Amino acid sequence: MKYVGKEFNRAEGKLKAEGTHKYPSDIRESDTLILGVKRSEVPHGNILKIDLDRAKAVKGVIAIFTAKDIPGRNRYGIVHKDQEILVEKKVRCIGDPICLVVGESKRAVEEAIKNISIQYEMLTVVTTPFEGLKENAPLIHENGNLLHKIEVTKGDVERAFKEADIVIENKYYVPFQDHMPLETEAGFGKIDEDGKLAIWAGTQTIYRDIDEISYALDIPKDQIRVAAPFFGGGFGRKDGITIQLLIALAVIKLRRPVRIFLERSESINSSYHRHAAFMKYKTAAKSDGTITGCEAELYFDKGAYASLGAEVLNLAVEHFAGPYKIENTRVNGYAVYTNNPIGGAFRGFGVPQVTFAFESQMDIIAEKLNITTLDIRKKNVIHQWDTSCIGHTFIYSTGLKECLQALENTDLYKNKKEYLKTNSENKKRGLGIAVAYQGGGLGVNIPDYAQAKLELKENGTLIVYGGISDMGQGNTTANVQIAAELFNLDRSKISYTTPDSKFTLDSGPASASRTTYIYAKALEGASKILKENMLEAAAIFLKENIENLILSNGSIIGNSGEVSFEKVYELMDSTKRMAICYADNPIAKDRHEIGHGLPHIIYSHSAHMALVEVDMITGSVAILKYITATECGKVINPQSLQGQIHGGAAQGIGYALFEGLKLENSKVLNNKLSTYIIPSILDVPEIECLHVEPYETTGAFGMKGVGEISIDAPAPALSNAIYNAVGYRSYSLPITAEKILLRENNQW
Structure with a gap:
């Protein structure tokens, strides 16, 4: 291929570098x-x-x-x-x-x-899910404090524990994590030239916002316009209403332009966060390392409002025992209202919490059975046609075995004994491994589709009307790249619009690792329609069979001559210069009536390996090497892949070692950048990105999503590495220097 799979600079890079693009926080009128x-x-x-x-x-x-x-x-x-x-x-x-x-x-x-x-x-303030579940607990909402409960059983768990050679039980806790997007919640609104309420905001889903505004303020949907320019990060923070309704209320009351841009402390206090979770695990294994059973109780701290808490819990349940073939499982999940900050969508969507717990369990079992941490994972890892921990079948590509092989073949793993040596008596080194998988798309019982719109312009260029927000993840570039490939056209002749309900169609949210995967499928379909229309016009003009024609660098070439895209535009009926295509995400046949959006059917996979050095005097942890092996189908853009892996791994490092809201009576004590600590450039090592590319038959060019898979494994990989270095296992995050030095027994 000419463009797909090759280096391809950001389509919007020049706009951002020059500062000519207006972010939501920049937009205003006099x-x-x-x-x-x-x-x-x-x-x-x-x-x-x-x-x-x-x-x-x-x-x-x-x-x-x-x-x-x-x-x-x-x-x-x-x-x-x-x-x-x-x-x-x-x-x-x-x-x-x-x-x-x-x-x-x-x-x-x-x-x-x-x-x-x-x-x-x-x-009375409710500060934990356990307080919220007490019989006489204060009611946060009239219908009670239990937002959602889910139970799933597969096989015979009691028998698995009875027949096991080893049973491991532990409790784990992870705190609320803040997204910390560089641009906080911001937006601008006015009555536009068509007399509509118009809002430009940092939002991950413009059409969902229209639905919410219409419902909450009793405004007809056709009188609302929402647009999402490029904005400064979301990670799930902006997957839902933040400031849009405030803007809408002011505009319809005053009929004047308004803007809002939250300060950091206000953003942290009022917005969504990764759910805090209390998790209890019991895992059974045979002496050869085969995992035969797993039981878990998951208590997710919902905070004060539902947001997507039930759906986050469902995804945690779906992934609770990792990407392993385990015949006997049982999980009970509870999403409970408290008076804490709101739990909502965050990259990984419930999977990082349970991955930390179960990947810790795997290392504990491996040590007890004297099996290497890599070998126990290779022995139990899922393959295509295996069933998941909740019982549905993996019918599409699964590349986790190949990810583990990629780590095994690295110099770091082959020569780990040398890498673990230090020249200081006060420093100790350790190597840790963790694997993960991430369901892509919105799952069963949720409409999950995209509508691509593609237009040939008078000057022979193409416009791709982007229906899904780009908050920095690079889907704009991927879609330009795909259009360039499909039309064999130089990138300079392809433009791209950001989502705006005045021009673009509903393609769902920029979330759930679906963004490029689903829109690219629709774009493939729209490209096929437009190409057929163009070839039909060119064939009549050139008096040739369509089969003899090819597209090349802005022209259609046949045996007897060629015709430019500009001329083709003139030859085409006006109704055929634009193409629209609808595409659905695949839905699992093994439907569960137990949870909204559960299960998924398309998964990405990863294996991470970390080499750490722990200072035994200060307790500080230095990450010396970090290697990721990722399976996300065909790589569309290697640069964007690295960007996603680096960014997700960095967020995961923060989750592991630094981050977490500190609460006192449900008040956030660290609601500023000076007190909520995220990794700096000095804390994030050079990250080596490996990838394996099994062809995914359901995706454009054989691809699938990569947006979330990078954040699931860092916390357990680092936790396992720290244990390997100093013999201390933390059952909670973050793993601070104080915990390491004091050897805290931090099971709840």
Whole structure:
């Protein structure tokens, strides 16, 4: 192939490098008003009184809105509509929005927010899922504190434990992790030239936003426009409503342009996070290393609102015992409301939590049985046509065995004894391995499709109308690359639009490792339609059979001559210059009635290996080498693949060693970049990216998703490496220097 699988610079790279692209936080007009939010400073309470008098008197304040000013239902949520645009009676977490302030300047808005006085009746705070499940627990929502429960059993678990040669039981805990996108929640809104409510925002799904705005504010969908320019990171943080409804409310009330850009502390206090989780595991094995049974209880801290908590729990359940062939399993999962920050979508979507737990179990079993950590994984790893830990069949490509072989063939693994040597008595080295798999797409019972739109222009160029947000992951480039391949056309003659409901079609969310996979399938179909239309016109003009024609560098060439794309445009009927194609994601036949979106059928796989050095005086951990082996089908763009792997691994390193919200009575204590520690360039080693490429028959050019698979394995790989170095196993994250030095027994 000429373009696919080759190095291909970012399609939008020049725009971003020159600073000419406007991110959501950049967009404004001369008369744009500023929005700010008065938020709850208590985690649980009834609102008794709101005093706005002093705030309204602040010079430059245009309006202050409360729940009574909302024309619609004042409810939103992707699945469970349990959140309010502005809280009317009861706050459930610190950061709940109560008043929307609109002003001429940021200073005026901030002054007004300080002068809003709110009186509360304080309610008992629920800080853990276990408190929330108590019989007489305070009710956070009227229907109870248990948002979702799921149970799955496969085989005979009791028999597996009875007949096992070894049974390992442990408890694991992981905290809330913040996404820390470089650009926080931001957006701009106005009444556009068509008289519609128009919003430009950092959002991962424009059409879902339209549905939410229509429902919450009682506005017809055809009167709403949402656009997603390139924005500064999401990772799931923007997979749902953040500031869009606040913008919409102000615009429809005032009929003036408005903008909002959250400060970091406000963003952390009010937005979504990776769910904290308490996990109890019991695993059975034979003396030869065969894993024969696994039982788990998963308690996911939902925080104050549902968001996608039930769906995150379902995915955790689906992956709870890893990518292994295990005949007997049982898992019980609980998503429980608390007054903590909101748990929502985050890259990996429930899989990093359970991967940390089960990959730790695998290493513990390997040590007890005196089997190498790589060999025990090779022995149990899934293959095509095996069944998963919840019982459905892997009917498509599975490349995990090849990933493990790739690690085994590295110089680091072959010569690990040499790499583990140190020149210091105070430093010890260890090697750790972990594997993971990640379901791609939205899963069973959820509409999962894309609609590609492709147009031939008068100057002979093509426009790809992008229906799925690009928050930096590179799907724009991949789609330009695919169009270049399919039309044998130089990239300079292909342009790409970001999602805008005025021009682009509904293609679902930029999430679930589906973005390039599903849109590329639709783009293939649209390209086929447009090419056939172009060839048909050229064949008539050249008086040749279509079979004799080829596309090359902006022309259609036959035996008797050639015709340029520009001329083909003139020859074509206007209705045939644009092509639209709809594509569905494959759905598992082994449907479970036990969980929304469960199971998946397309999976990506990975194996990670880390070499660490632990300073026994300070407890600090240095990562000396980090190697990933990834299977995601055919690689469309090697640069983008490395970008995804490097980024996901870096986030996973943060999850393992540094990150986690520190809570006191449900209040976040580390809500700033200075106190919420993420890895710096000095903490992230050079990452060696290996990949294996089994052909995936369902994907364009044999590809599948890679966006999430890179974040699942770093935490257990590093945990296993630290144990290998110093003999200390942490059962919770992050694995800090203090834990290592104090040898904390941190099972909950």
